[in-house]
């Protein structure tokens with residue numbers, strides 16, 4: 001989200017989900033949306049049925065790519081080259097929106113210079129997409145009356161995640177495809193409440209409502225509210241904290257996350273947690289991570305807990321308890337409050353989720369006009385700056401939060417690791433429709449287990465033969481960090497030379513392989529690209 | 538074109554059962570009649586689908602037309618004179634209902650756990666006192682016994698060929714996994730090559746299940762709780778899986794979760810769900826759930842009281858901060874738990890340690 005925050009001033013989906021049915025050209029990149037956000041994908045299908053053109057850039061022939069009018073099968077990790085070339089073509093063909101440039105952006109001249117070198121022919125050499133197809137895609141998006149961009153982790157989970165996002169932002173700004181229905185730049189958030197976790201300030205650089213911790217005015221505001229002076233210094237990202245475990249970080253509280261399976265470089269991660277002096281885990285199951293803890297605190301689950309989730313379109317909605325939690329399990333806000341009180345803190349005497357949420361609203365400019373009562377209706381999309389405000393389904397009308405939209409000049413960089421003699425195959429990771437994250441939930445339900453009972457590595461049928469593998473038989477997959485044994489599935493979704501797996505099964509911890517690098521700005525791990533070797537087990 | 542005509546102008550009014558009523562641009566006679574009472578019903582109508590006019594139940598009389606018309610496929614026009622409650626129409630509906638019911642298995646009770654719309658035919662049968670017993674019927678549950686997927690029961694003996702499943706799969710879900718096969722009496726709903734759903738383009742979104750008006754397509758996960766005692770209740774909530782944030786109802790019997798149903802008015806999903814939201818809820822009450830606080834003693838995690846566990850948790854953090862400084866305590870909030878969880882965690886770090894040593898799991 002840092003990429004958009006820098007260029008526009010707001011790192012969130014610009015348009016509401018309902019707008020997905022309105023564009024005339026839809027550009028999806030790095031999103032396996034039919035599997036990761038299935039119900040949103042049905043809206044794209046409807047847009048297509050109404051005549052919209054769908055362009056999909058993805059290394060694999062994913063279901064969305066099979067539906068596309070144009071599929072750009074770029075090599076993993078080469079998005080900046082592809083997107084730069086598309087911008088080059090849009091400029092060359094005179095498809096830039098001059099009025100929009102003049103009124104709402106800055107830095108165009110610098111970008112125009114920068115783009116000179118990004119010819120489609122140059123890009124073809126890097127990303128492997130034919131120059132003619134790059135041109136077709138650029139011209140289609142450039143000519144669109146309402147062009148919309150959608151992306152997910154395929155864009156951000158790279159060492160150049162911020163560059164990727166800003167390259168997309170350039171495309172949008174130069175064509176003025178923003179601030180209107182059916183346009184915009186739309187990162188689809190993965191987990192049900194990952195947007196909310198940021199909204200409420202579970203970030204090392206922001207108080208609730210994205211108020212920078214480095215601003216003394218915010219320090220003062222929260223001192224008035226909470227009675228303590230919080231450091232002006234930003235905290236570490238989780239990635240850094242794990243890296244410094246046993247050196248700088250010695251105690252951790254982890255809530256509802258199976259870090260050991262979901263995070264890159266799982267071996268390192270396990271060692272990091274092992275080197276802590278004190279680990280407390282709040283969860284609903286005894287996950288692989290919880291097994292390492294000194295104290296495990298049982299939380300109430302979905303269906304047992306009152307609260308609020310904010311979805312990817314910035315819409316806070318109520319979740320409600322339908323049954324009582326099992327045994328001694330309790331709501332997380334209660335558990336955390338008890339812990340805070342024992343650590344000597346005041347201001348944790350909450351009696352309900354409602355009180356917690358209302359406190360959040362009082363301190364967050366984006367939620368200021370909301371309340372527990374109002375959020376029950378789920379009709380607002382933030383920002384909701386004051387009571388009576390209808391909410392903001394569409395961002396960036398007339399002006400960006402930072403004023404003018406900023407063009408940036410990302411350079412193409414190779415992935416942190418590239419294939420070589422020892423590791424000649426690209427592994428890319430992702431998610432499967434039926435499962436969710438580390439399967440702590442979906443793995444305990446009959447439906448998903450029936451559909452996807454085990455992990456496989458998808459290998460192009462021609463490669464299966466060429467590499468001496470057998471469909472349905474196990475293979476060893478090795479990277480510079482470790483190896484796993486996994487069953488081979490012949491599948492032509494991935495191109496030759498690229499294999500695919502998900503990280504949903506702890507029996508096949510694919511993330512022992514990944515983790516070759518991190519984006520220097522966001523510390524997001526390069527999960528999408530990892531050179532590996534594959535041989536029969 | 539009457540689009541800009543203010544409500545009340547004669548150009549968007551007609552006569553419905555003797556009363557002058559206003560209609561909206563593009564409104565069908567079915568929708569209009571539904572807003573004014575319950576005389577007209579339908580089995581093939583779903584608000585989200587293109588009207589089909591297949592079941593003929595929604596027939597109404599329009600002055601100047603020799604025969605009754607299907608109200609779902611007839612748009613309201615200014616000046617029309619429409620009758621929905623004549624004795625002829627009622628007789629037509631009664632005979633039609635009796636006929637439809639007669640083609641269904643006798644005495645088969647349709648548990649409402651089968652799906653959102655599963656009671657539509659049963660309700661109609663009740664209203665017209667149709668029991669179809671004169672005709673005898675097929676045995677329920679045997680039509681696709683081979684399709685053993687644990688999510689969708691295909692009980693086509695109840696199928697009345699309204700094609701709502703086929704239409705919703707095509708128009709709303711966009712998967713075109715099922716189609717109408719055969720002709721006449723042999724008409725049936727089928728997948729490509731007549732095979733199993735798992736071998737078709739079906740993504741198990743369950744939308745066909747939820748729109749089926751007879752329970753011919755049914756939610757197998759929920760049906761496992763047919764015998765679970767207790768009144769069926771629904772609690773509105775949001776799906777716990779992805780960022781789309783689909784609205785749904787959690788179905789319960791007492792303290793047991795027995796199913797999930799999409800919320801037709803959910804702003805993000807408008808009545809749709811995917812396989813996870815629809816069918817993957819059993820983990821909530823799985824025996825593996827943690828039911829007690831655990832603390833490590835002699836290397837083992839053992840059950841403890843809340844007081845003991847919380848004291849241990851706090852004590853450990855205090856010791857870490859004393860030995861290594863405030864920054865040595867770090868917290869990771871969840872992107873799955875509700876706001877109140879992540880909010881209190883970031884507040885704990887900031888209030889108890891005055892640092893910003895807090896993040897959530899979005900970076901991985």
Ligand code: SF4
Nearest residue numbers: 706739740742743745
């Ligand atoms: S479950 Fe969904 S995809 Fe499968 S047949 Fe029904 S509507 Fe189509």
Ligand code: SF4
Nearest residue numbers: 776778779783811814
């Ligand atoms: S039902 Fe599917 S698309 Fe909807 S929120 Fe749940 S996981 Fe996402």
